[in-house]
Amino acid sequence: MRVVCSKENLLEGISIVQKAVSSKTTLPILEGILLEATDKFKLTGNDLEIGIECLVESDIQRTGSIVLNSRMFGDIVRRLPDSEVLIDVKENNLVIIECENSHFELKGINASGFPAIPEISKENTFKISQKLLKDMIKQTLFAVSMDENRPILTGSLIECKDNVLSFVSIDGYRMALRSAASNGENLDFNVVVPGKTLGEIGKILQPVEDELTIYNSQNQIMFDMGNCRVVSRLLEGEYLNYRNLIPKDYETKIIVNTKDLLSSVERASLITMDEKKYSVKFKIDDEKMIISLNTDIGAVREELNIEMTGESMSISFNPRYFIDALKVIEEDTIEMRFTSNIGPCIIAPVDSNAFSYMILPVRTRND
Amino acid sequence: MRVVCSKENLLEGISIVQKAVSSKTTLPILEGILLEATDKFKLTGNDLEIGIECLVESDIQRTGSIVLNSRMFGDIVRRLPDSEVLIDVKENNLVIIECENSHFELKGINASGFPAIPEISKENTFKISQKLLKDMIKQTLFAVSMDENRPILTGSLIECKDNVLSFVSIDGYRMALRSAASNGENLDFNVVVPGKTLGEIGKILQPVEDELTIYNSQNQIMFDMGNCRVVSRLLEGEYLNYRNLIPKDYETKIIVNTKDLLSSVERASLITMDEKKYSVKFKIDDEKMIISLNTDIGAVREELNIEMTGESMSISFNPRYFIDALKVIEEDTIEMRFTSNIGPCIIAPVDSNAFSYMILPVRTRND
Numbered sequence: 001m002r003v004v005c006s007k008e009n010l011l012e013g014i015s016i017v018q019k020a021v022s023s024k025t026t027l028p029i030l031e032g033i034l035l036e037a038t039d040k041f042k043l044t045g046n047d048l049e050i051g052i053e054c055l056v057e058s059d060i061q062r063t064g065s066i067v068l069n070s071r072m073f074g075d076i077v078r079r080l081p082d083s084e085v086l087i088d089v090k091e092n093n094l095v096i097i098e099c100e101n102s103h104f105e106l107k108g109i110n111a112s113g114f115p116a117i118p119e120i121s122k123e124n125t126f127k128i129s130q131k132l133l134k135d136m137i138k139q140t141l142f143a144v145s146m147d148e149n150r151p152i153l154t155g156s157l158i159e160c161k162d163n164v165l166s167f168v169s170i171d172g173y174r175m176a177l178r179s180a181a182s183n184g185e186n187l188d189f190n191v192v193v194p195g196k197t198l199g200e201i202g203k204i205l206q207p208v209e210d211e212l213t214i215y216n217s218q219n220q221i222m223f224d225m226g227n228c229r230v231v232s233r234l235l236e237g238e239y240l241n242y243r244n245l246i247p248k249d250y251e252t253k254i255i256v257n258t259k260d261l262l263s264s265v266e267r268a269s270l271i272t273m274d275e276k277k278y279s280v281k282f283k284i285d286d287e288k289m290i291i292s293l294n295t296d297i298g299a300v301r302e303e304l305n306i307e308m309t310g311e312s313m314s315i316s317f318n319p320r321y322f323i324d325a326l327k328v329i330e331e332d333t334i335e336m337r338f339t340s341n342i343g344p345c346i347i348a349p350v351d352s353n354a355f356s357y358m359i360l361p362v363r364t365r366n367d
Numbered sequence: 368m369r370v371v372c373s374k375e376n377l378l379e380g381i382s383i384v385q386k387a388v389s390s391k392t393t394l395p396i397l398e399g400i401l402l403e404a405t406d407k408f409k410l411t412g413n414d415l416e417i418g419i420e421c422l423v424e425s426d427i428q429r430t431g432s433i434v435l436n437s438r439m440f441g442d443i444v445r446r447l448p449d450s451e452v453l454i455d456v457k458e459n460n461l462v463i464i465e466c467e468n469s470h471f472e473l474k475g476i477n478a479s480g481f482p483a484i485p486e487i488s489k490e491n492t493f494k495i496s497q498k499l500l501k502d503m504i505k506q507t508l509f510a511v512s513m514d515e516n517r518p519i520l521t522g523s524l525i526e527c528k529d530n531v532l533s534f535v536s537i538d539g540y541r542m543a544l545r546s547a548a549s550n551g552e553n554l555d556f557n558v559v560v561p562g563k564t565l566g567e568i569g570k571i572l573q574p575v576e577d578e579l580t581i582y583n584s585q586n587q588i589m590f591d592m593g594n595c596r597v598v599s600r601l602l603e604g605e606y607l608n609y610r611n612l613i614p615k616d617y618e619t620k621i622i623v624n625t626k627d628l629l630s631s632v633e634r635a636s637l638i639t640m641d642e643k644k645y646s647v648k649f650k651i652d653d654e655k656m657i658i659s660l661n662t663d664i665g666a667v668r669e670e671l672n673i674e675m676t677g678e679s680m681s682i683s684f685n686p687r688y689f690i691d692a693l694k695v696i697e698e699d700t701i702e703m704r705f706t707s708n709i710g711p712c713i714i715a716p717v718d719s720n721a722f723s724y725m726i727l728p729v730r731t732r733n734d
Contacts, residue, residue: 072638072664079634102634106665267446267469271439297439298473 001037001064001089005056007080007099013043013054014074016228019200020045020052021070032067033074034114035087044117045070050197051117052204054228064089065111076104117231120215120222124189126160127211130225132180134205136167137198139178139328139355144195145171152237156198159190168242169195174321175242175358176328191216192239197232204228246358247344250337252310254284255350258334262326264302268293269319271300279316279362284308284338293319315341316362325357368404368431368456372423374447374466380410380421381441383595386567387412387419388437399434400441401481402454411484412437417564418484419571421595431456432478443471484598487582487589491556493527494578497592499547501572503534504565506545506695506722511562512538519604523565526557535609536562541688542609542725543695558583559606564599571595613725614711617704619677621651622717625701628656629693631669635660636686638667646683646729651675651705660686682708683729692724 014033022030025047034044041058044051066089077085080099088096089108097104137156145153150172157168165182168175201223205212215222216234223230265280272278272295283290284306291302315338326334331349338345342363348356381400389397392414401411408425411418433456444452447466455463456475464471504523512520517539524535532549535542568590572579582589583601590597632647639645639662650657651673658669682705693701698716705712708728715723 069664075637076634079630079637081630101670102631103668103670104634104638104665105667106638263446263448264469267443267471270442270446271471271473297436298471300472301470303468303470 001035001066001087002062003037003041003058003060004084004086005041005058007077007082007085009056009058010085011074011077013056013228014070014077016054016204017043017045017052018070018074019203020047020050020230022047028069029067029109029113030115031070032109032114033070034065034067034111036065036111037063044114046115046117048115049194049233050200051115051231052200052228053117066093066095066108067111067114068095068106068108072106076106117229118220120220120231121217122215124160124187124216125213126165126185126187127183127213128165128180129209129211130205131207131209133212133223134202134207136165136178136180137202137205140167140169140176141195141198141202142324142328143169143171143174143176143357144198145169147171152192152235152239155192155194155235157190157192157239157242160187161190168239170240170242170245173318173360174325175245176325177242177356177358179354189216190239191221192235192237193221194232194235197221197230201230204230245344246356247337247339247346250310250339250346252284252308252313252338254289254309254336255307255333256289256304256336258326258329258332258349260304261334262323264291264304265319265322265326268300268302269323271295271298272319278319279364280319280322281314281316281364283314285312310338313338313341315345316364317345317359318362321359325359329355368402368433368454369429370404370408370425370427371451371453372408372425374444374449374452376423376425377452378441378444380423380595381437381444383421383571384410384412384419385437385441386570387414387417387597389414395436396434396476396480397482398437399476399481400437401432401434401478403432403478404430411481413482413484415482416561416600417567418482418598419567419595420484433460433462433475434478434481435462435473435475439473443473484596485587487587487598488584489582491527491554491583492580493532493552493554494550494580495532495547496576496578497572498574498576500579500590501569501574503532503545503547504569504572507534507536507543508562508565508569509691509695510536510538510541510543510724511565512536514538519559519602519606522559522561522602524557524559524606524609527554528557535606537607537609537612540685540727541692542612543692544609544723544725546721556583557606558588559602559604560588561599561602564588564597568597571597612711613723614704614706614713617677617706617713619651619675619680619705621656621676621703622674622700623656623671623703625693625696625699625716627671628701629690631658631671632686632689632693635667635669636690638662638665639686645686646731647686647689648681648683648731650681652679677705680705680708682712683731684712684726685729688726692726696722 036042037060041056044053083100086098093108095106095108159166163182166179212225268280280293289304289306333350335350344358403409404427408423411420450467453465460475462473462475526533530549533546579592635647645662647660656671656673700717702717711725
């Protein structure tokens with residue numbers, strides 16, 4: 001193999017495929033990046049859960065393939081001058097990397113042992129803009145469960161039904177739901193994608209309108225961005241029927257400024273070292289919301305002006321669960337709907353039905 | 368105590384005195400910041416090695432004092448709105464912090480147990496610009512020894528002699544020396560300041576021409592920036608006579624571009640996981656320098672154009688020691704003077720005698 005490419009393009013490709021390279025593995029080849037030159041020059045990382053491949057624009061002077069340690073290869077290319085880079089594989093897997101006056105000789109690994117990325121049958125295909133997918137991931141990924149005892153909840157449901165595409169995450173205490181109109185092909189499917197995969201995809205996606213194509217089969221899903229493709233396994237099992245979880249009506253409804261509420265809850269949570277131990281109390285009465293928290297270190301009280309409909313009430317929540325949701329809402333004002341002080345609360349932007357968040361209250365001694 | 372001050376000023380003061388607050392201590396009061404309102408409002412942090420006090424512009428409504436946990440107090444103030452902050456100490460050391468619609472009640476600690484910062488007799492006083500002191504610290508601190516077996520070398524020598532002020536650090540393998548004309552008061556003294564103190568001072572100093580005053584006595588040194596004062600203990604013992612260590616002549620002298628040399632040595636050091644194990648080899652011949660390094664992972668060769676005087680030579684160094692020094696040199700070109708391939712090498716900017724660096728070579732099997 002002998003290729004010449006720009007340092008910039010090579011580094012961009014390496015940075016992307018590195019997201020699928022294992023850092024903890026007993027198989028040295030999985031710590032590597034596969035370099036393949038056929039009619040195109042392709043880099044691949046694969047940790048057996050996620051596989052990412054990326055094409056790098058190159059002048060291919062001789063075809064072939066080799067595996068190079070990912071960290072080392074990345075560190076070297078990052079430090080090269082902004083110029084043309086030659087990668088030349090000699091006998092015995094010796095790899096020459098040359099750029100201006102720098103000359104490296106590295107020991108590569110034979111490519112034959114590198115695990116192939118599975119082929120995906122192209123059954124359910126849909127297109128979505130990079131920006132929209134990035135937003136949908138950001139607004140739901142944080143609510144994915146960390147509890148390996150219920151593996152299905154460690155992923156997000158991606159559902160396409162009645163021309164609406166939805167992302168859903170549930171961790172037992174809260175649910176994040178983001179919907180968007182799908183592109184009208186009337187697909188009907190639902191798959192559960194591991195949270196880790198969505199996290200990596202979220203980092204690769206750019207906030208641009210360029211479309212990518214998603215293919216999914218029984219066990220695998222592929223995100224195809226043209227020059228770069230990510231393949232991941234799907235989680236097996238039935239996801240919760242989330243529609244049944246959403247309460248239909250409410251006892252109290254308030255409208256409040258998103259940033260003010262976020263700042264207040266963040267400040268309140270500062271006087272607790274252990275967020276799970278203390279809950280933040282919302283007292284809603286007379287067009288005001290009093291947010292308070294008492295710990296052995298001290299006490300905090302915050303006052304916010306609100307618009308309210310319905311009954312006065314007091315309700316307590318885990319402050320972390322509130323902060324997570326408020327951080328991903330871009331709209332200036334939100335609506336909060338309370339069923340009762342022991343029932344779920346719904347948070348949603350006032351001027352959009354694309355996002356909604358459901359959170360269960362904490363029962364306190366005074367309830 | 369009752370004071371009102373701006374969030375911005377308060378936060379600036381907290382951030383500075385926090386550098387002297389202990390994070391690992393068995394005495395809770397040392398994790399605190401002392402707040403004192405007399406005719407001025409003063410914050411103090413003191414970990415018994417370094418003490419920092421800072422005046423904060425305030426409206427003092429009632430004098431008094433209290434100690435608040437540093438991390439908690441800092442986190443709360445950082446998150447307050449950009450507005451006026453009221454700090455009011457009530458009975459039983461209860462501290463009220465109010466800002467717009469936020470109201471905190473924190474448990475403070477009685478100030479009587481807080482260790483006082485020692486008074487300094489003002490024997491040797493000199494003035495220096497913040498920027499110059501910051502530079503002098505940056506260019507010498509990195510060469511301070513980490514070896515607690517020779518405590519005196521864990522600090523930098525500050526010497527004033529013949530109207531020249533010098534900072535010197537030596538760790539047994541290398542020496543960094545930075546000099547500047549002193550302000551003509553013909554002082555004669557030398558003190559050794561702990562590396563940790565200089566590190567914290569370096570962070571507090573701004574790159575501005577404003578002067579600060581340094582006072583030093585037998586055991587203590589004080590850096591007085593007007594609104595903010597740092598007091599530190601000095602290290603006891605005799606420092607090495609560094610002047611005798613510097614070689615007078617050389618066998619080979621080269622001139623090379625600073626950034627090019629830094630990039631080359633940085634790249635060469637990438638193919639070693641353990642920088643102490645492998646040395647980088649410089650081969651100087653025929654107006655060229657070949658930089659090479661061979662490890663069990665691979666080999667690298669870099670070529671640089673140089674101007675040279677004297678004999679051709681080969682010499683090996685610890686790459687980390689080279690990188691450290693090249694990073695703090697701002698000048699475009701440096702001069703390197705070699706005595707022999709087993710003797711010290713001197714690195715200095717071509718157009719300045721303010722900084723010089725001496726490094727000992729590594730003996731390799733091929734020498």
